[in-house]
Amino acid sequence: MSDQLLKFMLGDGHVRGALVRLESTWAALQQRRSYPAAITPLVGQMAAASTLLAGSLKFDGSLILQIHGDGPLQLAVAECQPDFGVRATAKIAGDGTAQVPAHADLAALVNAHGKGRCAITLDPRNPDAGHQPYQGIVALNDAHGQALPTLSAVLEQYLAQSEQIESMLLLASDARSVGGLLLQRMPGVLAGRDSPEEDFSRARHLASTLTDAELLGLAPEEVLRRLFWEEDVRIFAPHTPRFHCTCSRERVAGMLRMLGREEVDSILREQGEVDVRCEFCGQGYAFDAVDAAQVFLLPIVQPPVSPGSH
Numbered sequence: 353m354s355d356q357l358l359k360f361m362l363g364d365g366h367v368r369g370a371l372v373r374l375e376s377t378w379a380a381l382q383q384r385r386s387y388p389a390a391i392t393p394l395v396g397q398m399a400a401a402s403t404l405l406a407g408s409l410k411f412d413g414s415l416i417l418q419i420h421g422d423g424p425l426q427l428a429v430a431e432c433q434p435d436f437g438v439r440a441t442a443k444i445a446g447d448g449t450a451q452v453p454a455h456a457d458l459a460a461l462v463n464a465h466g467k468g469r470c471a472i473t474l475d476p477r478n479p480d481a482g483h484q485p486y487q488g489i490v491a492l493n494d495a496h497g498q499a500l501p502t503l504s505a506v507l508e509q510y511l512a513q514s515e516q517i518e519s520m521l522l523l524a525s526d527a528r529s530v531g532g533l534l535l536q537r538m539p540g541v542l543a544g545r546d547s548p549e550e551d552f553s554r555a556r557h558l559a560s561t562l563t564d565a566e567l568l569g570l571a572p573e574e575v576l577r578r579l580f581w582e583e584d585v586r587i588f589a590p591h592t593p594r595f596h597c598t599c600s601r602e603r604v605a606g607m608l609r610m611l612g613r614e615e616v617d618s619i620l621r622e623q624g625e626v627d628v629r630c631e632f633c634g635q636g637y638a639f640d641a642v643d644a645a646q647v648f649l650l651p652i653v654q655p656p657v658s659p660g661s662h
């Protein structure tokens with residue numbers, strides 16, 4: 353079965369939702385990087401969650417989901433592009449040296465001191481078209497200061513606080529697949545027989561009967577049949593998420609320009625070349641002295657912009 357993101361609506365449209373199941377995307381992510389046992393499921397769930405969130409927003413750009421941790425996991429990132437190309441990675445604290453207990457839960461991994469944060473960034477594909485980057489940040493604690501136990505709980509709180517959308521999110525992962533279900537109460541009151549509250553709480557109740565094994569093992573349409581067979585379900589054309597890393601030699605060159613000539617020259621003197629490895633896909637990009645000189649020449653050799661050309 354191919355990877356799939358399936359959006360749907362229930363009843364009078366008070367409840368919308370999406371299901372995602374990733375297999376080949378998940379295999380590709382695990383092939384490129386390996387993580388300690390406690391971190392692997394989180395990376396998979398981040399990838400599934402970023403796909404669900406990207407699918408739920410009307411936004412032309414990439415969605416970047418980040419968890420900044422204060423425990424052994426320093427950072428976990430998943431990015432979903434408008435065409436549902438997905439990449440994800442995680443960074444262990446202490447430059448990869450921190451010990452990660454095998455059965456650490458989310459709080460132990462990223463919120464050991466209550467200072468962990470979750471950020472969602474919307475990065476417009478075409479910033480000139482008037483779209484601005486947007487970032488929302490939430491803590492990993494609930495309203496009473498208690499550490500939230502799961503990524504689902506963190507993102508439900510994010511959606512409630514940042515988007516004012518009551519949501520239910522289920523995420524599951526094993527070695528073979530990751531799966532997710534997002535249910536959202538549509539804002540505003542639409543005309544209809546039932547109240548939106550009733551529709552949402554019934555949908556939530558039905559969804560709560562879904563097991564991890566079903567979320568991981570059934571195709572999205574089968575999950576919908578299993579949960580909502582008595583409901584009026586409308587499904588939209590499915591999307592196909594896939595692993596895709598947006599790294600490129602040009603982007604690395606841009607990063608070196610930001611780093612500055614002096615810093616790059618000092619690395620060249622010490623190591624003979626600048627070797628940059630993509631943290632998402634493991635692709636290496638090497639720049640020797642000649643390449644580096646070109647990187648810093650580039651802005652000068654570009655033709656000057658003639659007046660009135662834009």
Ligand SMILES: [Zn+2]
Nearest residue numbers: 597599630633
């Ligand atoms: Zn890459």
